[in-house]
Amino acid sequence: MEENQNFGTEGLNSMELMDQLKIKTESLYKEFQSLSSGVSIMDEKLKRTEYFVEQNLKELKEKVGNVKVGISPEDLRQLETYKDYFNHYKPLLYVSLFVILSGWGLGIFSALSGVKWYKESVRTKQEIRTDVLQEIKTQGNMIIDTQTFLNYREQSEALKAWQKSNPKESESFTNYFKQYQKLNKEKK
Structure with missing residues (x-):
C-alpha cells in the first residue's frame, strides 16, 4: 500500500507537494462553495414552491368553502306547481296506461283467438268435405270434370x-x- 501512496509523490520535493496540495484544496473549496450555493438556491426554490402551493390550496379551500348549494324560493314554487300539475293529471295518466295495456291484451287475445279459429275452421272444412264425398259415394254418384260431362x-x-x-x-x-x-x- 505504501507503494501506491508514494507512486504519485515520487520525484517531487516537499515544496512542490505543498503547492499541489494548496491548489487541490482551493479547487475543492471552490467546488464546495459552488455546491453549497447550488443547494441553497435549490432550498430557496423549494421554499418558494412550497409557499406557492400552500397559497393556492388556501385560496381553493376558501372558494370551495364559500360555495353554497341551495334552491331558490322561486324554484321551490315552480316545483310545487309541477307537483300540483302532476297530481291533477295523475288519474288521466293511470287511465291512459290502463287503456294502452288493455289494448295490447285485447290485441294479443284477438290474434291468438283468430289463429285458433282459423285452424278449427280449416279442420272443420276438411271434415265436411270428407263427409260430403263419402255421402256422394254411398249414393252411387261420383264427381267428374265438367268438360267430361258435357262430352x-x-x-x-x-x-x-x-x-x-x-x-x-x-x-x-x-x-x-x-x-x-x-x-x-x-x-x-
Missing part, C-alpha cells in the same frame, strides 16, 4: 238422334247395349 251428354244426344233417324239400324245397337249392361251387372 258424355253430347255423345248421348248424338246417339239418340241417330237412333231416331235410323230405327232399323239402331236395333242392333240397342240389343248390343242391353247385353253389355247385363254382363256388367253380373261382373259386379
Whole structure:
C-alpha cells in the first residue's frame, strides 16, 4: 500500500507537494462553495414552491368553502306547481296506461283467438268435405270434370238422334247395349 501512496509523490520535493496540495484544496473549496450555493438556491426554490402551493390550496379551500348549494324560493314554487300539475293529471295518466295495456291484451287475445279459429275452421272444412264425398259415394254418384260431362251428354244426344233417324239400324245397337249392361251387372 505504501507503494501506491508514494507512486504519485515520487520525484517531487516537499515544496512542490505543498503547492499541489494548496491548489487541490482551493479547487475543492471552490467546488464546495459552488455546491453549497447550488443547494441553497435549490432550498430557496423549494421554499418558494412550497409557499406557492400552500397559497393556492388556501385560496381553493376558501372558494370551495364559500360555495353554497341551495334552491331558490322561486324554484321551490315552480316545483310545487309541477307537483300540483302532476297530481291533477295523475288519474288521466293511470287511465291512459290502463287503456294502452288493455289494448295490447285485447290485441294479443284477438290474434291468438283468430289463429285458433282459423285452424278449427280449416279442420272443420276438411271434415265436411270428407263427409260430403263419402255421402256422394254411398249414393252411387261420383264427381267428374265438367268438360267430361258435357262430352258424355253430347255423345248421348248424338246417339239418340241417330237412333231416331235410323230405327232399323239402331236395333242392333240397342240389343248390343242391353247385353253389355247385363254382363256388367253380373261382373259386379
